[in-house]
Amino acid sequence: MxxxxxxxxxxxRFRVVYRLAGTDDEARRLAREVAVEQTLEIPEELIPAxxxxxxxxxRIESVSDGLATISYPVETAGHELTQLLNVVFGNSSMKAGVxxxxxxxxxxxxxxxxxxxxxxxxxxxxxxxxxxxxxxxxIKPLGLPVAELARQAYELGLGGVDxxxxxxxxxxQPWAPFEARVAAGVExxxxxxxxxxxxxxxxxNVTAPGARLLDRARRARxxxxxxxxxxxxxxxxxxxxxxxxxxxxxxxLLSHPAFLGSFVVRPDAGIAHGALFGQIVRLAxxxxxxxxxxxxxxxxxxxxxxxxxxxxxxxxxxxxxxxxTPGGGMTLDRIAEMRAMxxxxxxxxxxxxxxxxxxxxxxxxxxxVQLALS
Amino acid sequence: MxxxxxxxxxxxRFRVVYRLAGTDDEARRLAREVAVEQTLEIPEELIPAxxxxxxxxxRIESVSDGLATISYPVETAGHELTQLLNVVFGNSSMKAGVxxxxxxxxxxxxxxxxxxxxxxxxxxxxxxxxxxxxxxxxIKPLGLPVAELARQAYELGLGGVDxxxxxxxxxxQPWAPFEARVAAGVExxxxxxxxxxxxxxxxxNVTAPGARLLDRARRARxxxxxxxxxxxxxxxxxxxxxxxxxxxxxxxLLSHPAFLGSFVVRPDAGIAHGALFGQIVRLAxxxxxxxxxxxxxxxxxxxxxxxxxxxxxxxxxxxxxxxxTPGGGMTLDRIAEMRAMxxxxxxxxxxxxxxxxxxxxxxxxxxxVQLALS
Numbered sequence: 001m002x003x004x005x006x007x008x009x010x011x012x013r014f015r016v017v018y019r020l021a022g023t024d025d026e027a028r029r030l031a032r033e034v035a036v037e038q039t040l041e042i043p044e045e046l047i048p049a050x051x052x053x054x055x056x057x058x059r060i061e062s063v064s065d066g067l068a069t070i071s072y073p074v075e076t077a078g079h080e081l082t083q084l085l086n087v088v089f090g091n092s093s094m095k096a097g098v099x100x101x102x103x104x105x106x107x108x109x110x111x112x113x114x115x116x117x118x119x120x121x122x123x124x125x126x127x128x129x130x131x132x133x134x135x136x137x138x139i140k141p142l143g144l145p146v147a148e149l150a151r152q153a154y155e156l157g158l159g160g161v162d163x164x165x166x167x168x169x170x171x172x173q174p175w176a177p178f179e180a181r182v183a184a185g186v187e188x189x190x191x192x193x194x195x196x197x198x199x200x201x202x203x204x205n206v207t208a209p210g211a212r213l214l215d216r217a218r219r220a221r222x223x224x225x226x227x228x229x230x231x232x233x234x235x236x237x238x239x240x241x242x243x244x245x246x247x248x249x250x251x252x253l254l255s256h257p258a259f260l261g262s263f264v265v266r267p268d269a270g271i272a273h274g275a276l277f278g279q280i281v282r283l284a285x286x287x288x289x290x291x292x293x294x295x296x297x298x299x300x301x302x303x304x305x306x307x308x309x310x311x312x313x314x315x316x317x318x319x320x321x322x323x324x325t326p327g328g329g330m331t332l333d334r335i336a337e338m339r340a341m342x343x344x345x346x347x348x349x350x351x352x353x354x355x356x357x358x359x360x361x362x363x364x365x366x367x368x369v370q371l372a373l374s
Numbered sequence: 375m376x377x378x379x380x381x382x383x384x385x386x387r388f389r390v391v392y393r394l395a396g397t398d399d400e401a402r403r404l405a406r407e408v409a410v411e412q413t414l415e416i417p418e419e420l421i422p423a424x425x426x427x428x429x430x431x432x433r434i435e436s437v438s439d440g441l442a443t444i445s446y447p448v449e450t451a452g453h454e455l456t457q458l459l460n461v462v463f464g465n466s467s468m469k470a471g472v473x474x475x476x477x478x479x480x481x482x483x484x485x486x487x488x489x490x491x492x493x494x495x496x497x498x499x500x501x502x503x504x505x506x507x508x509x510x511x512x513i514k515p516l517g518l519p520v521a522e523l524a525r526q527a528y529e530l531g532l533g534g535v536d537x538x539x540x541x542x543x544x545x546x547q548p549w550a551p552f553e554a555r556v557a558a559g560v561e562x563x564x565x566x567x568x569x570x571x572x573x574x575x576x577x578x579n580v581t582a583p584g585a586r587l588l589d590r591a592r593r594a595r596x597x598x599x600x601x602x603x604x605x606x607x608x609x610x611x612x613x614x615x616x617x618x619x620x621x622x623x624x625x626x627l628l629s630h631p632a633f634l635g636s637f638v639v640r641p642d643a644g645i646a647h648g649a650l651f652g653q654i655v656r657l658a659x660x661x662x663x664x665x666x667x668x669x670x671x672x673x674x675x676x677x678x679x680x681x682x683x684x685x686x687x688x689x690x691x692x693x694x695x696x697x698x699t700p701g702g703g704m705t706l707d708r709i710a711e712m713r714a715m716x717x718x719x720x721x722x723x724x725x726x727x728x729x730x731x732x733x734x735x736x737x738x739x740x741x742x743v744q745l746a747l748s
Contacts, residue, residue, distance in 0.1 A: 001729065001731055002514075002515065002518070002729055003518075003522060005517070005518055005519060005522060007517045007549060008548070008549075033671070037671070038543075039515070039516055039517075039543065040514070040515035040516060040517070041514060041515060041516075041541060041542075041543060041725070041726075042514060042515050042725070042726040042729065043703075043726045043727075046726055046729050046730075051517070052515065052517045052518070055517070056515070056516055056517035075547050075548055075549065076516060076543070076547065078545040078546045078547040079546075080545060080546065080582060080583055080586075081583050082545070082581055082582055082583050082605075082608040082609060083543075083545040083546075083547075083581070083582075083608075085608060085633055086542070086543060086545070086581070086605065086608055086632050086633060087543070089633060089635075090542065090543070090605070090607075090608075090632035090633050091542075091631075091632055091635070091702075092635070093607075093632070093633055093634065093635025093636045093639070094631065094634075094635030094638070094639060094666055094672040094673075094674075094702075095635070095639070095671070095672060095673070096639060096673045140376075140414070140415060140416060141376065141413070141414035141415060141416050141426065141430070142413055142414060142415075142430055142450060143379070143381045143413075143414070143425070143426045143429070143430035144376070144377075144379055144426070145379060148377060148379060167415060168415075168460070168464065168465075169412075169413065169415060169450070169457075169460060169461070169464070171452040171454060171456070171457040171460070172452045172453075172454065172457075173449050173450065173452040173457075174382070174449055175381060175382075175449065207456050207457070207460070208454060208456055208457075208612065209454055209455050209456050209610070209611075209612025209613065209615055209616055210588075210612050210613045210615065210616025210617075211585065211588075211616060212454075212612075212616075213612075214584075214585075231456075231460065231464070233464075233467075234456040234457075234459060234460055234464075234610060234611075234612065235456060235610045235612060235613070236583070236608060236609045236610035236613060237583075237608075238582065238583025238584050238586075238587075238608065238609060239583065239584045239609070239610060239613065241583055241584065242583055242584030242585060243584075257465075257468065258460050258464035258465055258467070259459060259460060259463060259464050259467055260467065260468075261463075261465070261466070261467030261468030261469065262467045262636045262637045262643055262644040262645070263636045264468065265467070265468060265469070265470060265643050265644075266640045266642075266643050269636055269639050269640055270636040270639075271636070292468055297407070297411070297469070298465075298468040298469060299468075299469070299470045300468075328465075328468075329417075351415070351416070352415070352416040352417045352420055353417075355375065355376055355416065355420050356420075357375055
């Protein structure tokens with residue numbers, strides 16, 4: 001028998017909106033299953049009366065049209081991102097027909113997160129961009145030597161790209177080892193900046209296991225990197241938060257969606273695009289959130305993209321808005337349409353699309369900038 | 375233009391088997407998309423002739439019956455678990471109709487992983503279990519004070535449970551803070567061990583953001599914990615590997631599936647149960663892999679479970695076999711069937727099922743042991 005005990009709580013709760021499959025009755029039953037699974041994780045008939053049943057367990061605030069809002073005491077999250085995500089979706093990620101649509105965190109919980117160090121406006125200031133959109137591209141592919149990647153970094157910067165990032169597949173392979181690549185990338189983007197009278201940031205990929213992530217980030221900072229690329233799907237959102245919060249690093253973070261696709265790819269499971277790439281990435285402290293734009297190589301809808309861009313800037317306590325950074329097969333002929341959809345508060349990510357033959361990388365970058373700003 | 379360059383490789387490749395949706399022709403096209411996406415990530419027409427096209431890009435070894443085997447040069451993985459997973463499934467996780475069925479790593483790549491420190495036989499030795507199955511249970515639920523959780527730990531240990539773990543929702547909440555809970559859990563399980571003439575391990579949950587994971591693990595070790603619980607979905611597989619490899623901690627690791635469900639819940643996306651909970655968890659160095667058994671609260675098939683148990687012990691270079699640890703709503707009346715399915719090489723995880731009224735926790739544990747061993 002699990003005893004009835006007194007449980008002290010502040011009374012403050014955070015809310016999660018879940019999309020649940022089935023009829024209204026089925027959704028109601030499933031909502032209760034989720035509410036118990038995410039907190040007590042014991043059979044319904046073992047829940048002791050009193051505070052545990054009344055305060056600790058998830059509370060169903062509403063169920064309608066397949067959407068259930070469940071609230072949890074802020075104490076369940078233990079002021080830690082890993083445990084917050086565990087309460088939001090830990091075991092229920094294994095249930096069929098449950099998708100996290102959005103989270104709604106009260107100020108007392110948000111205040112325990114530092115959030116993006118630079119945010120959208122901080123990034124704009126770093127590159128002196130006023131209120132215009134930013135431009136991002138990647139040096140690639142895997143297999144090229146450092147000198148060739150550095151040449152790309154230089155030409156991209158010269159052509160008008162603000163943030164030159166590593167392809168997310170560049171880690172510490174023998175063909176372009178981390179240390180040599182970062183040194184050359186920094187030199188190349190600085191040179192491009194000097195020659196074009198602009199600030200060009202180089203964002204090496206620091207995604208790595210465990211403490212190696214911070215080691216690599218510190219090394220990148222020491223070598224002069226202007227930003228960092230990290231994939232929370234591979235290192236965990238808690239590690240991204242640690243990276244963002246580290247005052248000895250203090251560089252803008254670009255979040256990459258690698259290994260997170262299983263959360264979003266099926267509309268009846270996982271976590272909605274806006275919640276994952278908007279809210280959670282921002283909560284972890286990234287300053288820009290890279291995601292697959294609609295109409296590219298991945299099954300993403302315009303509404304998914306609007307949701308991400310919306311959550312990237314929606315009110316979220318003291319957390320700064322961040323840059324939606326749509327990519328994934330974007331080409332120059334998509335810019336007009338992206339411009340209409342995203343307005344100015346966007347960082348365009350064009351990769352392979354700039355390498356099209358018929359013009360140089362520099363010329364293609366200039367076309368990109370012209371198409372987006374004219 | 376991306377230039378043609380010489381790329382040095384050892385010639386050794388690792389293989390990934392993907393399940394691909396569609397007709398044979400569609401699967402073949404999708405396989406090529408995956409092979410390019412996971413390596414070069416540039417449009418097909420930009421791939422330079424020569425070594426990049428011949429050596430670096432994923433090579434389709436076979437496509438049949440919806441299964442494609444693609445091989446990658448071992449160098450792409452850069453000897454790091456994060457980057458290995460990135461090559462296996464980074465961006466392709468965002469594609470529709472792609473599921474990782476299994477990975478096949480050559481000895482040269484496996485040799486860069488230490489793997490499970492204890493493994494199945496090491497865990498058995500620690501608790502003096504001979505060749506019998508092991509028993510695991512959890513102290514719960516969230517909301518109870520330390521004294522009550524410790525009482526459960528004592529009774530579970532006294533009744534015959536070998537590994538008493540924290541419920542995976544216990545982190546560092548005010549109701550049962552980490553430090554006090556671990557100290558009391560250690561004392562309770564040691565007392566149970568002394569009184570029953572056995573070794574009872576207590577496995578606190580050390581899942582936490584960034585470096586706090588290792589901090590908590592070291593503190594747990596100092597306080598006398600006998601094992602650790604960690605959720606790779608929340609901390610990242612690379613962090614689990616770091617935890618497993620740390621010689622100053624050197625405790626058996628139980629891997630918990632929280633927040634990993636989106637990978638497995640849809641059979642046409644994500645990563646197959648056997649690959650995720652068998653191969654990848656083992657590669658990260660966990661000694662026991664907790665997963666939802668079939669017929670419980672989660673949509674899992676007997677074949678999924680057989681695949682996990684199979685991969686937990688399948689030949690994998692020097693990596694020790696680990697304990698399949700099925701749980702998730704298991705009750706005493708399921709033990710006979712689980713015994714028939716798993717044989718002796720299993721760690722039974724029964725949680726709420728031991729708290730059924732009509733008998734004490736100690737009595738229910740004894741029933742569990744009797745049902746499994748008699």
